[in-house]
Amino acid sequence: xxxxxxxxxxxxxxxxxxxxxxxxxxxxxxxxxxxxxxxxxxxxxxxxxxxxxxxxxxxxxxxxxxxxxxxxxxxxxxxxxxxxxxxxxxxxxxxxxxxxxxxxxxxxxxxxxxxxxxxxxxxxxxxxxxxxxxxxxxxxxxxxxxxxxxxxxxxxxxxxxxx
Numbered sequence: 001x002x003x004x005x006x007x008x009x010x011x012x013x014x015x016x017x018x019x020x021x022x023x024x025x026x027x028x029x030x031x032x033x034x035x036x037x038x039x040x041x042x043x044x045x046x047x048x049x050x051x052x053x054x055x056x057x058x059x060x061x062x063x064x065x066x067x068x069x070x071x072x073x074x075x076x077x078x079x080x081x082x083x084x085x086x087x088x089x090x091x092x093x094x095x096x097x098x099x100x101x102x103x104x105x106x107x108x109x110x111x112x113x114x115x116x117x118x119x120x121x122x123x124x125x126x127x128x129x130x131x132x133x134x135x136x137x138x139x140x141x142x143x144x145x146x147x148x149x150x151x152x153x154x155x156x157x158x159x160x161x162x163x
Contacts, residue, residue: 002063002105006114009058009073014051017058020071020097021047043084047075047095057122059114061098061107070098072111074119074127085130085157087149092119093128096137108137112144120162128159 009017021044039045051073052058058073074092077083085093094115098107119127129146131138132155146158 002102004061004063004069004107006059006061006110009052009060009071011052013058013060013068013071014048016060016068017051017071017073018048021095023097023099024095046077046083057115057118059111059118061111069102070096070107070111072096072115074115083130084155085128087128087157087159091126091128092124093130108140109144112140116160116162125163126159126161128157130155130157
């Protein structure tokens, strides 16, 4: 297992978080939607536009050479501008992305746990996320306490209670 550590995300990490949105959108083997195409979609761009707003919180996994390899973060969205996994005002939605060569090495789980701890410390009772029906990460989310609360043709919304 490769070595990595987790650190808080900073305002300067906005570009890397955008890269992780692209990784999350291209989770299927062989998927290759380019960064400009993914980020031109307002639903994806909303997760990183204007990073780091006051309520934004995130964590970044870095390798032994301090290079970022994955990130998880959350944002609050309003009912007037809901995100893909919006469940209610005041419930942050998380996004997670891990570079392909670092997947299945515990990075995603470590990021999820660190971010859930931060959300709990910040006083949130729940975290939400949206994921494709057939994304293998659903098993990770279930094992970390997320449960499906809504589904549509291609995605499910999952929530984890923190208290």
